[in-house]
Amino acid sequence: MRRKIAILGATGSIGSSTLDLVERSPDRFEVVAVTAASNSDALADIARRTGARLAVVADEAHFDNLRTRLAGTDCRAAAGETALAEAASGEAELVIAAIVGCAGLQPVMAAVESGKTIGLANKEALVTAGALMTDAAAANGATILPVDSEHNAIFQCLAGSRRDDVSRIVLTASGGPFRTAAASDLEAMTPAQAVAHPNWAMGPKISTDSATLMNKGLELIEAHYLFGLPSERIDIVVHPQSVIHSMVEFVDGSVLAQLGSPDMRIPIAYVLGWPERLATPAQRLDFKSVGRLDFEEPDTQRFPALRLSREALEQGGSAPAVLNAANEVAVASFLAGEIRFTDITRIVEDALAQASYLPPQSIAEVLDIDRETRLNVQSSMKAVCH
Ligand code: NAD
Ligand code: MG
Known part of the structure; x- marks a missing residue:
């Protein structure tokens, strides 16, 4: 069948x-x-x-x-x-x-x-x-x-384990195209520069999110809901080679990681075949040409999206939906050439100030929060830009 x-x-x-x-x-x-x-x-x-x-x-x-x-x-x-x-x-x-x-x-x-x-x-x-x-x-x-490669990696690492034996998960982030850019240069970054991701070929929205590191922030919230872990047990580490797609640390100190070439067909195949595996034509990892795996602390000064996402997760209520809606509007404006790169997270931060502590009770309420945030953000952008 x-x-x-x-x-x-x-x-x-x-x-x-x-x-x-x-x-x-x-x-x-x-x-x-x-x-x-x-x-x-x-x-x-x-x-x-x-x-x-x-x-x-x-x-x-x-x-x-x-x-x-x-x-x-x-x-x-x-x-x-x-x-x-x-x-x-x-x-x-x-x-x-x-x-x-x-x-x-x-x-x-x-x-x-x-x-x-x-x-x-x-x-x-x-x-x-x-x-x-x-x-x-x-x-x-x-x-x-x-399907998201980090969460798929964690899902693979969790196979056969008791959830109680997990002490934390570690999401890896490539750092995006501006990982080594000076803070003072970020403002002038163009949409073409932002969507030119060093390791992955993706749609324009997620590529821009990778440049602001909002993608990793959204993934932090995604991981919380998928794996039921609180914010303090989900770490983020910058790993520029994108070879380790994420890791799970267990109570005994063991760490399991899932590795592979940066090709979304690998996590998609795991989902399509699960619980079996499906062969893919993805390039095999050649460790001798990979050479080394580097890890860095993420810089929340240059990339405030990480801090904002963690705050939104910890605040709860409407905050994650507000964060997402403000980000969607800001990214679309950035891609249309209407605002600067660094405006994206500034707009998200301003919008978050309006978030309520009451969690939405239905999808209709989530859509209301989404609609209202978009309208607020659009009118405040007009006020600033014109
Ligand atoms: P994309 O822009 O390449 O494709 C988006 C798809 O959604 C298109 O088929 C488009 O027609 C459809 N779509 C867009 N707006 C719609 C609307 N209003 N109503 C109905 N359909 C609509 O995006 P993508 O890069 O494939 O990303 C898709 C999702 O997967 C995103 O949530 C992204 O965060 C996630 N994701 C993507 C990657 C990747 O490598 N591209 C990796 C991890 C997660
Ligand atoms: Mg991802």
């Missing part, structure tokens, strides 16, 4: 890597549903290639083109929020959640509520609604498997 898979965000970086693996093992996987934001041409090509039965474009303006492009196939075209949720909760057994940003929250929740196994790349969904998500997963028998 082939495993039925839905790929949310099929046109993106993680979506493409997933398709690459799935198409190499046609005997093991059957793609049943694929989604994209607006690129209906690319989505229709993917649906035709994979034989998916449902293709959903989030932006309804692109529905007609999608339907035209799928004419004569067995694939149904659909658009909008309800259809996205349908792709996540329909016939798939495994849902790869690779939408970027808070836009993925409702589809991920739809998958969780229908008890699916979810390969979660969309970290923003766990950051903004972590407790709601993990509670709903427990209540509905859903399984969340981490």
Whole structure:
């Protein structure tokens, strides 16, 4: 029996890597549903290639083109929020959640509520609604498997261990493209410089997050919800080679690490094959050419996102959702050339001052916090920039 898979965000970086693996093992996987934001041409090509039965474009303006492009196939075209949720909760057994940003929250929740196994790349969904998500997963028998390379590494290191035997986890960070940049040079860094990641090829939002180190901050919050550890038992270390993807320290002092070349197909394959392993064409590690593994203390002066994320996690309430929303708006403005690189974390810090200690009780409340924060941030950016 082939495993039925839905790929949310099929046109993106993680979506493409997933398709690459799935198409190499046609005997093991059957793609049943694929989604994209607006690129209906690319989505229709993917649906035709994979034989998916449902293709959903989030932006309804692109529905007609999608339907035209799928004419004569067995694939149904659909658009909008309800259809996205349908792709996540329909016939798939495994849902790869690779939408970027808070836009993925409702589809991920739809998958969780229908008890699916979810390969979660969309970290923003766990950051903004972590407790709601993990509670709903427990209540509905859903399984969340981490695609994010650090969390996937930890998940691999935890296999066969008792959670009580874990003393801490250590997230590794590459340090991003500005790891060695002087503080005074950061302000002038351009979007092109920010998205040129030294080790990983990724979508523009997460690449910018890697440059501010907000990505590691979001991953700290993600790790808290995935593994149930408090902030003080989750450490972050800069490891520029990106060979160790993260580590787990146990009560006896043993440390397990997962290593591999920086290729997202490795963690995605672990999720696709779990509990078995799937062969991948990823480059093998050659230790003689790796040569050395370096570790550094992260610099929270130049990269305040790390401090802000830890504060948001420790404050709880609406803070993680506010942090995420402010960051999404600021990153989009930075990529559009409207604000400077160092404005991103300044905007997030200002927004966090408005966060409340009351945790959201529902996805609707999370979306309210998200919407309100975006509006506040947009109006304060207008006031500053014009
Ligand atoms: P990407 O920008 O390359 O792709 C995003 C996908 O989401 C696209 O298919 C796009 O069409 C879809 N999408 C965007 N906005 C949408 C909306 N409003 N509604 C519905 N669909 C929408 O991004 P990516 O780099 O593949 O990242 C996807 C997620 O995976 C992010 O949460 C990111 O943090 C996480 N992640 C990515 C990597 C990586 O290597 N790229 C690694 C770890 C985690
Ligand atoms: Mg990561």
